[in-house]
Amino acid sequence: GQNIDQPTEMTATEGAIVQINCTYQTSGFNGLFWYQQHAGEAPTFLSYNVLDGLEEKGRFSSFLSRSKGYSYLLLKELQMKDSASYLCAVRDRTDKLIFGTGTRLQVFP
């Protein structure tokens, strides 16, 4: 079967660092994506990992371990505008995306 797990909710303080974990079991693996979705808006692409290791993009970094079926999204220097849902998605062997249910992050002052 196909299964992607991520925490439902997380809270953090402005200026802090937060790590959002994602574990997956899918039929084949052709890359892992992270999307950000503000309430009432469309998902927007954040990062993509296909090889093991860390990808850094400004305040956001994403890590992948294919052998462990594990990824995390790291957000540094949190800002209020980072309050959103973060979606983990795996591209399977047929090139379709399988999405997790998302992690709702609330950033407090």
Place this chain on the structure above:
Amino acid sequence: NAGVTQTPKFRVLKTGQSMTLLCAQDMNHEYMYWYRQDPGMGLRLIHYSVGEGTTAKGEVPDGYNVSRLKKQNFLLGLESAAPSQTSVYFCARSLYGQPQHFGDGTRLSIL
């Protein structure tokens, strides 16, 4: 809107009515997708298309039909709307192997 325009943005239907959701892209991408998003369920793929004139079923295709007569447009049809189809519908486009980019969504309520 990432070059993906969805119309309408909101709609209320009665059970049994039919309607078509339109998705238009301005990037000439081969791949287009229709998803629905429900609370606690994440995004689920309804149908997708890998090129003009081709469509394929996703995870939750029942009750929906699609057409891709022109490369720029991907239509999602509800033949006989049911309350279970109340959802937010997102269209996305992509090139092969590249990230998908989403439209702003259509909020559909079926009474």
